[in-house]
Amino acid sequence: MGIAHGWRVQLLQRKPLPQTLAARCPTSCCVGSTQTVGWSPMSWQAFPRLLFQTVPATPLAAAQEKAEGATSQEEQSPEAPDSPSPISSFFSGSGSKQLPQAIIIGVKKGGTRALLEFLRVHPDVRAVGAEPHFFDRSYDKGLAWYRDLMPRTLDGQITMEKTPSYFVTREAPARISAMSKDTKLIVVVRDPVTRAISDYTQTLSKRPDIPTFESLTFKNRSTGLIDTSWSAIQIGIYAKHLEHWLRHFPLSQMLFVSGERLISDPAGELGRVQDFLGLKRIITDKHFYFNKTKGFPCLKKAEGSSKPHCLGKTKGRTHPDIDPEVVRRLREFYRPFNRKFYQMTGHDFGWD
Numbered sequence: 576m577g578i579a580h581g582w583r584v585q586l587l588q589r590k591p592l593p594q595t596l597a598a599r600c601p602t603s604c605c606v607g608s609t610q611t612v613g614w615s616p617m618s619w620q621a622f623p624r625l626l627f628q629t630v631p632a633t634p635l636a637a638a639q640e641k642a643e644g645a646t647s648q649e650e651q652s653p654e655a656p657d658s659p660s661p662i663s664s665f666f667s668g669s670g671s672k673q674l675p676q677a678i679i680i681g682v683k684k685g686g687t688r689a690l691l692e693f694l695r696v697h698p699d700v701r702a703v704g705a706e707p708h709f710f711d712r713s714y715d716k717g718l719a720w721y722r723d724l725m726p727r728t729l730d731g732q733i734t735m736e737k738t739p740s741y742f743v744t745r746e747a748p749a750r751i752s753a754m755s756k757d758t759k760l761i762v763v764v765r766d767p768v769t770r771a772i773s774d775y776t777q778t779l780s781k782r783p784d785i786p787t788f789e790s791l792t793f794k795n796r797s798t799g800l801i802d803t804s805w806s807a808i809q810i811g812i813y814a815k816h817l818e819h820w821l822r823h824f825p826l827s828q829m830l831f832v833s834g835e836r837l838i839s840d841p842a843g844e845l846g847r848v849q850d851f852l853g854l855k856r857i858i859t860d861k862h863f864y865f866n867k868t869k870g871f872p873c874l875k876k877a878e879g880s881s882k883p884h885c886l887g888k889t890k891g892r893t894h895p896d897i898d899p900e901v902v903r904r905l906r907e908f909y910r911p912f913n914r915k916f917y918q919m920t921g922h923d924f925g926w927d
């Protein structure tokens with residue numbers, strides 16, 4: 576821990592002065608500038624126990640939730656440090672703690688850690704490392720508690736956090752809007768089928784004895800009925816979750832980042848994110864290299880360091896092979912929801 580503290584002190588002292596924030600980006604920098612046009616392809620009642628339940632709906636779902644520790648929580652890893660220590664806060668001296676002006680609200684396993692770690696390279700971004708889970712689990716602790724988790728910022732710096740479970744938390748949109756209706760929201764989305772397998776892979780790594788992905792996917796395998804109460808499946812119904820956010824925020828205040836492009840073209844996606852946040856485009860392709868061993872883009876220099884940095888071993892896991900017929904059935908299941916999501920956001924993510 577002593578080393579970590581020393582590192583952070585050095586980091587804070589080396590932080591350059593903030594850049595002047597560019598003017599707020601125009602709507603066109605966000606994916607999809609068109610508002611939702613009336614959509615009612617099916618009643619959501621058609622999906623019993625589909626969303627936002629807090630009680631596991633099936634023994635299998637319960638098994639997974641139990642394995643995940645009630646609700647999923649990102650494993651702590653070197654790239655997810657805790658909020659600044661009292662020592663670093665003492666040395667950081669200047670600046671003050673602000674409520675976040677921008678939040679990465681989802682989606683779980685979408686690539687949220689990669690996005691936050693890449694953004695932290697920007698001198699005008701300060702972010703809390705660990706997931707605060709304020710708007711889903713700790714709301715009763717109050718905004719003063721939440722603000723105290725944040726790092727200190729100087730004028731012109733943006734405070735950020737990421738908690739991917741907010742995207743599927745029914746109360747989160749109203750709560751974030753009550754904090755500030757100007758909050759900018761970033762959602763990293765990924766092919767829902769791959770996302771579900773990634774989610775399952777994480778649970779499997781903690782509980783190797785859980786049932787197979789194939790058996791968890793179906794309520795009844797012979798009829799092919801998908802178990803939409805399984806969180807790994809329901810999180811991927813992005814259109815449904817987005818509906819709730821659009822009741823509280825205009826689409827222009829949301830940015831949808833492609834989890835796939837964050838891997839294939841991290842600088843391109845970071846360009847869009849910097850525009851959206853009104854930041855000067857400082858993070859460019861010069862900041863990244865492709866690490867063949869990791870199989871992912873990594874930072875040439877992490878924040879406050881001169882060394883190359885890849886995300887930890889819990890990011891970029893090898894997924895188990897899934898029965899292609901089950902994958903096909905899942906693709907079929909998600910297709911209408913994906914199409915609706917493309918329509919709502921004005922962007923085709925190319926998952927179908």
Ligand SMILES: Nc1ncnc2c1ncn2[C@@H]1O[C@H](COP(=O)(O)OS(=O)(=O)O)[C@@H](OP(=O)(O)O)[C@H]1O
Pocket residue numbers: 648649650682683684685686687688689739772773774776834837838871872873885886889890891892893
């Ligand atoms: N650069 C880089 N390095 C490593 N991993 C990367 C990167 N960019 C995106 N990803 C993908 O991020 C996936 C994990 O997503 P999250 O960070 O959102 O997961 S979590 O919800 O916070 O647990 C993770 O999912 P898995 O591959 O299933 O492990 C990765 O595919």
